[in-house]
Amino acid sequence: MRLSAAGISAEIDGIPIVSGVDLTVQDGQLVGLVGPNGCGKSTLLRTIYRALRPVGGAVQVGGDDVWRLSARQSAQRTAVVAQETSADFEFTAFEVVTMGRGPHKRAFDRESSADRALCLDALARVGLAASARRSFATLSGGEKQRVLVARAIAQQSRLLILDEPTNHLDVRYQLEILGLVRELGVTTLSALHDLNLAAAYCDRVYVMDAGGIVAGGAPHEVLTAELIARIFGVRAHPLPHPETGKLHLAFSLPSIHTASPVPLEEPVAK
């Protein structure tokens, strides 16, 4: 389901965080949103899943303005894996996944066998079929993220919003989570802080800085050494990934470079 945002501006407590953002995710694409900490990625995502009303612009999901839909209608189209945990209360993994059925249920509906089957199936797809009864709080970080992805699967939405889904995860889980999302084939917009993950998994990448989009396009076109130096203040050395041949970046601090007598990108020929 196509997502398009046009001229989005958002404020928090009167302070502008996002200004004039245009962004499109075509049906079936996995699009990454990268940028330095505090550049407004999460705030932009929040305007898309209706957690924050933008002060300007419009967000369309499947051709409808999300702020003209009800919260419930919006949740039927858009699922979210946000940066949030609820350690204080205990749910089983299955109960967390079951919450994904909420937007499809009326107040007096109970979960049907079909709902339960869907939730178990979702847990199976993230490799946690055997953990349905385990307490969510006792799962590892990677397992928790997978349960939240399973909840998004059970929600049967056609747009998936991920806010730093690989945060605090071991490298294996980082790859697994994004591989899983890729495999689902659903239209996805994900904030990512790891440029290499964005390069490896995303069809397109948007780069944000200071509340605005500064570049958008295929990862190898967008994530150039020049742009990364300007936005992130580091030197980037694009390399082909030895296995996939996709863009891979090695980083160094500019100060190390200036202190070094040898330019890093051009090894001295012997």
Next chain:
Amino acid sequence: MATAVGDVPDTDKLPDADKPPDPDTVEGHRLSAARYRLLLTCSAVAVVVAFILAIVIGAVAVPADRVLGIIAHNILGEAVTPFWSPVENQIVWQFRLPRAILAAVVGAGLALVGAVMQALVRNPLADPYLLGVSSGAALGAVIVLVLGTSAVGGLSLSVAAFAGSLLALVAVYGMAQRRGQVTPSRLILAGVALAYLFQAAYSFVLQKADAPGAAQSVLFWLLGSLGGARWSNLGVPTAVVTAGLVVLLVQYRPLNALIAGEETAVALGINLARLRFGLFLLTSLLVGVMVAAVGAIAFVGLIVPHVARLIVGSDHRRMLPLAALIGATFLLLVDILARTADQPQELPLSIVTAAVGVPFFIWLLRRQDRSGRLTVT
């Protein structure tokens, strides 16, 4: 063509039969469905047993067969021939039965409100009086006791207490909201601050007033008592608590989503501002009505939801009915103790609930310390 997450387009059809687990038998909850039903049945039986004990036990013990006979006689009329004294009839029918009903109703109500308040502020240590309700009620009562009903336009004592608790809640909500948004931390801070303000206000009125006995009767609102239970004042609390239970049971999904996190709740299609306001109104009404009827009974609303969560987890669909039953049983037993422990005096209920509740609370805190984080299930 658009692909849905999950790629299972039809919710009414089960996935293919090659999936071994049958969704109706696979258990995703802490307790299996059968065990949960058994637990609920046992809890309901416990309420009935505690209820009968509460009528049998007292300064004058009335055997259970007479109790049942008296109840049957008063409902069915002459079909049951009296084999008890008129005094026993009066004790059971006029005093103990309404008192036991009120104990069960308020116990269930406090447990429900405690659970909702903990979800509303997303803090497992919240209790029903967190938002300054009991001190607001006490202020209303003190004004009537000291200055007379004319000072508040002829309101009765319990109506003035109710008005005081609502005043506290409106003030707390007003202080806690900013641009239509109410955050849990602002609610807690506003509640604590205003509770102190109301305490200061009624203490000042009490000190200035020359009303003997007023200080004594204000204890009723601060510590709670079921001594005022009569048939005539049962109706409102019973109706409000019953309606509250029904409304909350229907709201179990939003409640679950709320404690899973604010962003999560929004992402699951919940209108957060409307839900918070609705829950706030409902808890205010429930607490206001209960405080006006029996005063503020500490610890029930704090502890009972925890006990229920320890057994069945946080899922409100399972937790709320269990909490209501445990709350009813608990307050029935507490009231028996309050009436009999210090005869012929009656202990205020909060003294008894504190004696039971504080050790439990300390245990809960120690449990957190050991695990290093707040796992107050």
